[in-house]
């Protein structure tokens with residue numbers, strides 16, 4: 001019997017929708033099944049007190065040409081993040097220090113140590129093809145070394161280690177540096193071109209999308225029309241070399257191919273018959289979400305700008321380790337966005353809503369003074385409470401995982417093709433990576 005579809009795509013995040021859109025453009029019959037009642041996955045805009053807040057991904061950087069190309073194609077505009085004025089750095093002891101430009105105000109010795117480690121990481125990143133990180137020279141050794149141990153071995157200055165560690169651990173992979181390998185750290189750097197790119201906030205957090213980054217999945221879904229079905233939680237897939245039967249809401253849909261565009265952690269929510277090859281199951285059990293709370297406080301006005309501050313702040317020793325001006329284009333008010341990551345997020349997660357809010361605002365006040373204690377709106381992202389995500393920003397391996405499992409994660413199994421931004425090379429853990437992975441999978445299915 002003829003299958004009903006050429007391709008069924010599971011998951012209407014950017015990966016799944018990009019794959020579906022390209023396949024549909026190439027004349028394939030496609031159906032996208034999304035468990036939530038909305039498209040976009042980890043991209044979502046919520047309205048609080050009449051103002052839009054992007055609670056998931058939001059920034060675009062100039063190296064992300066796959067995403068930038070898609071924005072152009074979809075006719076979506078961008079605007080720069082506000083960054084005029086001085087930034088703040090809060091050392092372990094003492095209050096905030098103002099600085100201009102990219103270099104945080106530390107002692108000459110710490111600055112030299114940071115420059116040295118930056119050079120080492122840039123060099124390693126240049127030697128890695130982020131699509132095949134397990135193949136770089138010395139990959140096995142780097143993968144069995146924690147990033148914490150690698151930093152200890154390469155940098156005698158504690159404050160330099162804390163800052164370099166912050167950029168990749170808490171700030172990017174949202175895990176402590178002792179839970180990730182040095183190879184995973186190099187992959188994070190290589191996925192953005194270089195480590196220097198990654199730590200340059202003006203580069204990596206360059207622009208925002210008019211209407212929010214969620215406009216990308218919304219625009220793709222609009223073009224796909226009734227080929228996207230919401231509230232469709234796929235629970236089972238029966239497959240053979242000839243095709244698959246996808247079970248959703250008790251109905252069985254037949255297809256030649258399936259694109260499983262869900263995070264690796266969520267592939268196991270689907271019951272496969274026959275089960276996936278053993279390494280495929282193992283690989284996905286070893287990849288886990290990091291944990292970060294994105295917190296946003298909106299004030300009657302961007303009061304920090306009056307004092308000549310940009311709203312940017314960093315502090316490896318603070319509860320909120322990084323902060324930016326997140327004011328919407330044209331908003332008369334002013335919004336700060338901050339992040340509370342890994343063990344600090346554990347600390348907050350056990351508190352009630354009011355206690356969390358007080359702790360976060362007290363941390364913002366360390367940077368910007370008591371005015372930060374009185375926002376008109378306060379918004380926390382809660383991705384860890386969502387069954388269909390489970391953490392933020394994305395997933396990564398512990399030590400040894402990349403060399404042991406990553407090649408498997410990129411393989412198809414018969415008619416089943418897996419992908420999300422979590423398995424991207426360039427754009428790893430970013431929307432750019434989701435666009436790339438979706439495009440690559442579609443390319444494999446369009447002869």
Ligand SMILES: Cc1cc2nc3c(=O)[nH]c(=O)nc-3n(C[C@H](O)[C@H](O)[C@H](O)COP(=O)(O)OP(=O)(O)OC[C@H]3O[C@@H](n4cnc5c(N)ncnc54)[C@H](O)[C@@H]3O)c2cc1C
Nearest residue numbers: 011013014015035041042056057058059234420421430431
């Ligand atoms: C707080 C936060 C901040 C971030 N900041 C940035 C940023 O500034 N810039 C950036 O580029 N990236 C950022 N990211 C990362 C970015 O959002 C993700 O990399 C990207 O959105 C992932 O897209 P995806 O399609 O691969 O996966 P997802 O968005 O996770 O999509 C997977 C979809 O599959 C669905 N699904 C799961 N299981 C099933 C099932 N069984 N049946 C049907 N559907 C299913 C889910 O509901 C979901 O819609 C951020 C992420 C978070 C959470």
